[in-house]
Amino acid sequence: xxxxxxxxxxxxxxxxxxxxxxxxxxxxxxxxxxxxxxxxxxxxxxxxxxxxxxxxxxxxxxxxxxxxxxxxxxxxxxxxxxxxxxxxxxxxxxxxxxxxxxxxxxxxxxxxxxxxxxxxxxxxxxxxxxxxxxxxxxxxxxxxxxxxxxxxxxxxxxxxxxxxxxxxxxxxxxxxxxxxxxxxxxxxxxxxxxxxxxxxxxxxxxxxxxxxxxxxxxxxxxxxxxxxxxxxxxxxxxxxxxxxxxxxxxxxxxxxxxxxxxxxxxxxxxxxxxxxxxxxxxxxxxxxxxxxxxxxxxxxxxxxxxxxxxxxxxxxxxxxxxxxxxxxx
Amino acid sequence: xxxxxxxxxxxxxxxxxxxxxxxxxxxxxxxxxxxxxxxxxxxxxxxxxxxxxxxxxxxxxxxxxxxxxxxxxxxxxxxxxxxxxxxxxxxxxxxxxxxxxxxxxxxxxxxxxxxxxxxxxxxxxxxxxxxxxxxxxxxxxxxxxxxxxxxxxxxxxxxxxxxxxxxxxxxxxxxxxxxxxxxxxxxxxxxxxxxxxxxxxxxxxxxxxxxxxxxxxxxxxxxxxxxxxxxxxxxxxxxxxxxxxxxxxxxxxxxxxxxxxxxxxxxxxxxxxxxxxxxxxxxxxxxxxxxxxxxxxxxxxxxxxxxxxxxxxxxxxxxxxxxxxxxxxxxxxxxxxxxxxxxxxxxxxxxxxxxxxxxxxxxxxxxxxxxxxxxxxxxxxxxxxxxxxxxxxxxxxxxxxxxxxxxx
Amino acid sequence: xxxxxxxxxxxxxxxxxxxxxxxxxxxxxxxxxxxxxxxxxxxxxxxxxxxxxxxxxxxxxxxxxxxxxxxxxxxxxxxxxxxxxxxxxxxxxxxxxxxxxxxxxxxxxxxxxxxxxxxxxxxxxxxxxxxxxxxxxxxxxxxxxxxxxxxxxxxxxxxxxxxxxxxxxxxxxxxxxxxxxxxxxxxxxxxxxxxxxxxxxxxxxxxxxxxxxxxxxxxxxxxxxxxxxxxxxxxxxxxxxxxxxxxxxxxxxxx
Numbered sequence: 006x007x008x009x010x011x012x013x014x015x016x017x018x019x020x021x022x023x024x025x026x027x028x029x030x031x032x033x034x035x036x037x038x039x040x041x042x043x044x045x046x047x048x049x050x051x052x053x054x055x056x057x058x059x060x061x062x063x064x065x066x067x068x069x070x071x072x073x074x075x076x077x078x079x080x081x082x083x084x085x086x087x088x089x090x091x092x093x094x095x096x097x098x099x100x101x102x103x104x105x106x107x108x109x110x111x112x113x114x115x116x117x118x119x120x121x122x123x124x125x126x127x128x129x130x131x132x133x134x135x136x137x138x139x140x141x142x143x144x145x146x147x148x149x150x151x152x153x154x155x156x157x158x159x160x161x162x163x164x165x166x167x168x169x170x171x172x173x174x175x176x177x178x179x180x181x182x183x184x185x186x187x188x189x190x191x192x193x194x195x196x197x198x199x200x201x202x203x204x205x206x207x208x209x210x211x212x213x214x215x216x217x218x219x220x221x222x223x224x225x226x227x228x229x230x231x232x233x234x235x236x237x238x239x240x241x242x243x244x245x246x247x248x249x250x251x252x253x254x255x256x257x258x259x260x261x262x263x264x265x266x267x268x269x270x271x272x273x274x275x276x277x278x279x280x281x282x283x284x285x286x287x288x289x290x291x292x293x294x295x296x297x298x299x300x301x302x303x304x305x306x307x308x309x310x311x312x313x314x315x316x317x318x319x320x321x322x323x324x325x326x327x328x329x330x331x332x333x334x
Numbered sequence: 335x336x337x338x339x340x341x342x343x344x345x346x347x348x349x350x351x352x353x354x355x356x357x358x359x360x361x362x363x364x365x366x367x368x369x370x371x372x373x374x375x376x377x378x379x380x381x382x383x384x385x386x387x388x389x390x391x392x393x394x395x396x397x398x399x400x401x402x403x404x405x406x407x408x409x410x411x412x413x414x415x416x417x418x419x420x421x422x423x424x425x426x427x428x429x430x431x432x433x434x435x436x437x438x439x440x441x442x443x444x445x446x447x448x449x450x451x452x453x454x455x456x457x458x459x460x461x462x463x464x465x466x467x468x469x470x471x472x473x474x475x476x477x478x479x480x481x482x483x484x485x486x487x488x489x490x491x492x493x494x495x496x497x498x499x500x501x502x503x504x505x506x507x508x509x510x511x512x513x514x515x516x517x518x519x520x521x522x523x524x525x526x527x528x529x530x531x532x533x534x535x536x537x538x539x540x541x542x543x544x545x546x547x548x549x550x551x552x553x554x555x556x557x558x559x560x561x562x563x564x565x566x567x568x569x570x571x572x573x574x575x576x577x578x579x580x581x582x583x584x585x586x587x588x589x590x591x592x593x594x595x596x597x598x599x600x601x602x603x604x605x606x607x608x609x610x611x612x613x614x615x616x617x618x619x620x621x622x623x624x625x626x627x628x629x630x631x632x633x634x635x636x637x638x639x640x641x642x643x644x645x646x647x648x649x650x651x652x653x654x655x656x657x658x659x660x661x662x663x664x665x666x667x668x669x670x671x672x673x674x675x676x677x678x679x680x681x682x683x684x685x686x687x688x689x690x691x692x693x694x695x696x697x698x699x700x701x702x703x704x705x706x707x708x709x710x711x712x713x714x715x716x717x718x719x720x721x722x723x724x725x726x727x728x729x730x731x732x733x734x735x736x737x738x739x740x741x742x
Numbered sequence: 743x744x745x746x747x748x749x750x751x752x753x754x755x756x757x758x759x760x761x762x763x764x765x766x767x768x769x770x771x772x773x774x775x776x777x778x779x780x781x782x783x784x785x786x787x788x789x790x791x792x793x794x795x796x797x798x799x800x801x802x803x804x805x806x807x808x809x810x811x812x813x814x815x816x817x818x819x820x821x822x823x824x825x826x827x828x829x830x831x832x833x834x835x836x837x838x839x840x841x842x843x844x845x846x847x848x849x850x851x852x853x854x855x856x857x858x859x860x861x862x863x864x865x866x867x868x869x870x871x872x873x874x875x876x877x878x879x880x881x882x883x884x885x886x887x888x889x890x891x892x893x894x895x896x897x898x899x900x901x902x903x904x905x906x907x908x909x910x911x912x913x914x915x916x917x918x919x920x921x922x923x924x925x926x927x928x929x930x931x932x933x934x935x936x937x938x939x940x941x942x943x944x945x946x947x948x949x950x951x952x953x954x955x956x957x958x959x960x961x962x963x964x965x966x967x968x969x970x971x972x973x974x975x976x977x978x979x980x981x982x983x984x985x986x987x988x989x990x991x992x993x994x995x996x997x
Contacts, residue, residue, distance in 0.1 A: 039454070043465055094972055097980035101804055102811035112984045117382060120984045127689060167612055167690030172983065172992035177976035181969060188689050197536065203473040204458040205465045221465075223458055224381075224451020227473055229391045233536035235689045239391060239451065242382030265380035266451030281944040282816075289811050291782045292959060292974055293940030304947045306936040313937065320688075323535050334932075387986040625994035692995075696988045 034062045043205070043221045044257060055220075056257060063262055067251050074256045076279040078212035084273050085213070085300040086287070087310040087330040088187060092294035093126075095178045095185030100124045102289035103189075106274060107260035108252050110244035118245035121238045123271040124189040124286060128170040131182050132163030166319070189286075190215065190236035190271035191319065191327030198228035198237065207268070213300070213328050214273050216258040222267040229268060233320050234327075237270045273297070300328065336733060340499050343731045348722035354571065358717065362710040369707020372700045373448070381451055383700040390684045390695035394705050395449035397676030399442045401556070402712075403480070403527045404549060404675065406438035408557015409487065410520035411587045417513050423579035429727070430568070432491035433719040434561060435520070439484040441712030448704050472530045479523045486516040491719075495726045500733040524549050531683070538613030539620075539683040542605075548598040549675070554591035556671035558584045559664040564720065566661050574724040578655075585660055589648040592667060596645060599674070619692070620682035627685075629694045633677045640670035777808030782940075782959045783975045784808070787845055794818065807978045816942040816952050823953055827913070827920035829934050836950040838943075841916040842957055847876075849915070851902035858900070866892045878963045885966040896921060896962065915957075922956045 041047070041055050056073045063071035100122050103109070112120035142153035162168035166186060179185065196215050199207055206221040207228055229237045243265045255261040259275035274284035278297075287295040298305030303312075307330075310316065314332040318325075375383045386393045412431025415421040447453050458464040459474065468474040490512050497504050525546045531537075532545035562584050569576045603621075606614040618624055623631045644667045647653050654660060686692045697705075725731040779801060781787040792800050794814050802812040823837030830837070843849045868889060871881050878884060884891065898906035905913040905921050913921045923930030932938035936951075940959065943951035956962070960973055970976055985992060 043458075046465075092972075094974055094977065095979060096809070096977050097982075098804070098809055098811060100983075101806075101980045105802055105812055117379065119382065119387065119987070121388075122983055125689065125983070165612075167615065167686060169690055170992070170995040171691050172985065172995060173979075174982045175979065178979045179970065179972045179974075179976070181971050197534070201471050201473065201534075203467050203471040203477070205467045206458070221455070221458055222452065223455045225449070225473060226391045226451070227471070227530075229388070230531075231534050231536065233688050235389075235687045235691070238388050240380070241384075241386065242380040265382075268451075278945065281946055281949055283942055283945045285812060287945075288813060288816070288942040290940065291809070291977065293938065293954065296937055298945050298947075302947055306941075306945070309935045309937045313932070313935075320536070385988060387988065389986050390988075625997045627994050693986045694988055 034058045038062075038220060041220060044218045045208070052257075059257070059261060063255075067246070067248055067253075067262070069248070069251055069253055071251070071253045071255060071261075073261050074254075074259075074276055074279075076256065076275070078210050078214075079279060081299075081301055083213045083300040083328070084192065084278060085298065085307045085328040085330070086192075086273065086284070087296045087307050087314075087316060087332050089292075089294040089296075089314075089334065090184065090186055090331050091333045092292045093185045093187060093290075094292055095126055095128055095173070095180075095183070096291060097124075097126050098289040098291060099187060099286035099295065100126060102285045103271070105250060106252055106277070106285035107271075108244075108246050108255070108262050109238075109269075110240060110242075110263075111247060113242070113245040116242075118240075118242040121240070121244070121269065123236070123238065123269075124187055125171060125235065127166065127186045127188060128173040128180075128183045129164060129166065129186055130162050130168070131184060132161055133182070134158055134161060186331075188234055188236070188319070189329070190232075191234050191325065191329040192271075192273060194326035194328060195324060197231040197233065197323070197325060201227040201231045203227065210258070212279075214275060215270075216272050216275070217268060217270065218258065219261070219263050219267045219269065224266040224268065226268065233323050233325060237268050239268050240265045336500055337496070339733065340496050343499070344495070344722040344726065347725040347731045348718040351721065355717075355721070359714065362714045362717070365703075365706045365710035366714065368703040369710065372703035372707060375700050376448065376704065377453075383698060385696045385698040385701055387693065387695070389687050389691055389693035390681070392449070392680060392684060393695055394676070394697045394701055395445045397680040398705055398708065399445040399449065400527055400531070400549075400680060401672050401676045402438045402442040402445065404524050404553025404671075405557050405560055406435045406442065406480075406483065407520045407524040407550065408553045408561070409435035409438075410517050411554050411558050411584065411591075412561060413513060413520070414517055415583060415587075417510070418517070421583060423577040424583055427565070427574070427576050427580055427727070429491050429494050429723055430564060430720060431561060432487045432494075432516075433716060433723060434557070434564065435487040436484065436491065436719065437712045437716035439480055439487070440715055441708050442480065444708040444711060445705075448708065472526065472533060475526045476523075476530055479519065479526050483516070483519050483523050486512060486519055490516055491723070495723055498726050499731060521550060524553050531680075536688045537616075537683050539616035539679070541613075542602065544598055544602055548595065548602070551591050551594040551598060552671045552675055555588050555595055556668050556675075558588035558591070559668040559671070562588065562660060562664040563668070564716075566657060568720060568724060572721070572724040573728045573730070575728075581657065581660070582654065585648065585654045585664075588664070588667065589645065589654070592641060592645045592648065595671070595674075596641060615686055616682045619685050620678055624686075625692050627692050627694050629696075630677065630682055630685075633673050637670045637673035637678060640666050641674065644670065777803075777805075779803040779808050779810055781810050782954065783961070784977065786961070786975075787958055789819075792818075804980055806981050809977070809980070813942055817950065820952050821916065824914070824917045827917050828953070829920070829923065829930055834948060836944075836948055838950065838952045839917055839955050840952065840958070842918070842955065843915050846915060849903070855902035866894060868892060885964040885968060886962060888966070916955070918956050918962075922962070 037058055038055070042051065044052065044055070047055060052075055056075060059073045060071055063073070103123050104111070104121075107123065109121040109123065110118045138157035141157035142159075143155040144153065169186060173183075192213055192215055194213070196209060199209060199215060203225060204221060204223055206223065207215060207217045209215050224239070226239060229239060240263050244263055246262060251262070252260060254276055256276035256279070259272050263269050274282075278284055283297055287297045296306045296310050298307040300307060302308060310332055311330065314334065316330040316332040318327045318330060384393065409431040412424055412428050416425035416428040450456075459466050459477065466474055468478070490509070493509060494504065528546035528549040531540040532542055535541050562581060565576045565581050565584065568574055603617065606617045615624060619627065620630050620634050622628075644663050647659075647663060653663070681695065684695070722731075779789050779791060781789060789801055789810060791803065794800050796814075798814045800814045800818040801810045802814070803809065804811050817838050820838035820840050822835070823839045825834065825837050828837065848854070868882050868884065894906075896905050898904045898912060901912060903915075905915060905918055907913055907921050907924055919930065919933065923933070929938050939956075940954040941951045943949060961975055965973055967973060
């Protein structure tokens with residue numbers, strides 16, 4: 006092979022390498038992705054194109070065939086969930102099934118991505134009233150004769166959500182002196198997060214689920230500031246999803262892999278629930294504490310809970326009107 | 335033509351100076367280099383390079399943003415006495431107030447750009463091609479008021495300078511309405527920024543109707559502090575004459591505003607701590623620490639000591655007239671309000687999270703690079719603007735009719 | 743010679759088996775669970791990871807505890823539910839259960855209990871017994887019913903592979919709902935309406951569901967709460983979240 010031919014062949018292989026370079030495919034799709042409209046303003050054609058682009062990019066990136074759905078809200082359906090705090094044993098299976106189902110970013114020891122969990126289980130004290138504290142009020146000793154103004158059991162944190170433990174790690178749950186309180190997106194009917202979004206990247210869908218258009222979010226995190234339930238998470242780095250643990254059945258507004266710099270949160274597993282399936286957390290709960298269904302159907306499980314049990318909404322004073330209820334037997 | 339000449343002359347003059355001038359610009363340039371590195375890191379790796387997390391989603395960037403919007407608003411403390419009370423000593427240099435506003439708005443825009451996760455998608459909120467969630471989202475209000483304020487100040491300052499340069503007469507019917515609007519607008523920018531925070535009902539530290547007025551009061555202390563610093567430095571280093579009366583007026587405003595700020599802080603503390611509800615946790619964390627976490631406590635007390643001491647000293651008229659002392663007091667107040675508003679108010683509002691988690695946030699080195707860089711860029715621009723403006727105001731650059739006729 | 747041939751075939755088959763069923767091997771690796779997978783209670787509801795027709799695994803388990811976190815096919819390995827025993831008027835084709843018998847430690851019971859029991863075993867008052875200590879630690883203090891219940895209130899003496907209700911009707915170990923519901927009527931009512939107990943599958947009212955039966959979550963020999971403070975067996979929890987950036991420990995939570 007003479008020099009000229011050699012150079013030529015290098016040129017050809019180089020060009021071929023360039024053309025087949027996955028980076029180029031990615032660059033192309035990202036470019037198109039970058040200039041696409043907000044999802045709900047797209048025509049059907051544009052939606053299909055956007056989805057095709059995503060499916061190609063995801064399949065390329067993750068080395069598996071990824072399907073991105075666009076199922077709309079079902080007619081006559083308003084999703085709601087009720088959680089029995091009497092039953093919850095704090096095992097965090099909901100948290101981890103949610104992570105797997107919804108392609109949340111996993112902890113990265115190198116520090117290029119943070120761990121994201123949409124559900125936070127708070128462990129709460131059952132109260133520790135002791136006889137010796139009875140008379141240790143304020144004022145103590147001096148001035149006592151005029152009456153104690155603050156009892157010795159003030160600051161006993163039984164049932165105080167803000168005093169819970171988030172990082173409990175006992176050998177076994179439930180622990181004798183604790184109960185547990187899972188918190189996630191409450192799918193508010195009056196969502197403060199939607200109101201503050203400057204670009205309407207997050208909004209309420211017809212079935213009552215508050216969704217995020219990950220391609221439209223600008224990452225300003227106003228919603229994270231406004232959410233009373235600390236339900237929203239941010240992709241601080243490029244999300245870290247193990248290839249073999251990717252859920253390839255996704256939804257555009259649901260669990261498709263996110264990108265860095267955008268906000269995400271629970272969406273009642275749109276990719277499942279809009280096809281009739283229970284959300285992952287409901288199925289994972291080993292004690293059946295989570296009930297899910299159509300709030301418009303009086304015979305649905307969640308409506309039966311509302312009919313028969315004592316329910317409450319967290320932070321009702323904020324008038325957010327969650328469609329996530331807590332109840333007790 | 336004349337306008338192009340003005341731009342050229344202004345620019346040429348503003349970049350020429352002595353050794354001290356270039357050393358200062360080089361000093362700023364060093365931080366701008368760090369900024370370049372920091373921004374590159376953040377844009378390529380994502381915001382993971384900051385110290386922020388899901389618990390503390392807003393940190394130093396927002397803290398500086400809020401503080402600088404206040405500084406921008408405080409241009410009104412120069413403009414208002416100048417044009418409403420027709421206070422001559424200030425009116426001569428009122429344009430410097432407007433230049434402060436321009437530089438401060440540019441800095442706050444830089445901080446917001448650093449704060450958002452996808453600056454590449456900024457076009458999403460441009461009306462027409464994107465979605466602008468107005469009037470629902472207060473952030474959209476903030477974008478409107480800040481941009482309009484920037485334009486207003488730009489027009490006011492450069493129209494004035496241009497007329498000075500070309501020795502033309504100011505058209506009162508054009509200029510004065512803009513001045514009146516900009517006075518109103520200055521108050522609006524900080525009010526809206528306050529609304530952005532204090533309408534978050536889930537963050538009790540911020541959910542106070544006292545926040546907008548306290549923001550404005552503290553801004554009118556920090557802003558004049560900055561302007562006094564600028565006045566003293568300009569007086570020393572350029573030929574521009576800034577009268578003692580102008581400085582005295584600013585220190586007076588600063589003293590009053592600082593007094594009101596302290597009073598409002600005091601009211602807030604009493605209101606929160608007396609009933610001691612769950613809603614006071616952020617403030618308790620800030621003042622005394624909670625659950626053994628005390629990172630912000632020294633900052634809070636430092637700002638209290640600085641602001642109270644400075645206020646007491648400033649109440650003495652002689653102290654206000656001692657410009658060497660005033661210089662340090664102004665620097666202290668500027669720092670004190672920055673701590674109070676940025677670190678104290680913004681960061682503690684994030685602790686605990688709405689569901690009670692206490693997390694201490696430490697800014698990363700990249701974050702600090704970016705913050706310093708944003709300040710450096712702002713001060714760089716401000717230096718050049720003031721340099722050019724001083725040239726115009728002293729008459730060193732002016733339109734030369736002969737020169738014009740020679741131009742093709 | 744014949745014997746040698748057999749051995750040879752066995753060796754070849756064993757060697758080939760990973761190649762014959764590679765997908766299951768891959769799936770098991772994917773789940774990376776070194777622990778055994780189980781549904782509700784460790785050791786009592788174990789399951790194997792197998793590939794579905796789609797190639798996806800039937801279940802995905804936690805790498806930390808082995809607990810099943812996701813069901814690829816909620817009806818994998820289920821049988822139709824006995825809706826009559828659930829107290830359902832209609833018999834919709836939407837009720838499925840997973841047979842309990844597979845998971846019972848000693849099933850079928852008739853392997854040992856072949857004969858009619860002697861008179862002494864038919865005493866219905868609590869008395870010491872010499873076997874099944876692993877199931878009932880102290881029969882004198884059975885953790886169910888405070889002494890008012892004895893083994894043969896629920897177990898069929900005559901056919902040990904079945905349970906028996908108060909009317910003498912045989913009940914399968916797979917669907918003990920009606921037996922338990924005989925006393926726990928309020929719970930049965932909630933169970934029927936889907937607000938007690940666990941179901942997976944489709945959320946809609948008539949949707950196909952797998953219903954968990956009582957004994958999948960509760961240990962009938964130990965339902966009184968004791969130290970557990972809950973009607974459920976104690977479980978190993980999934981790991982806590984990683985500490986947020988800037989925090990080195992969570993000690994402050996306990997202060």
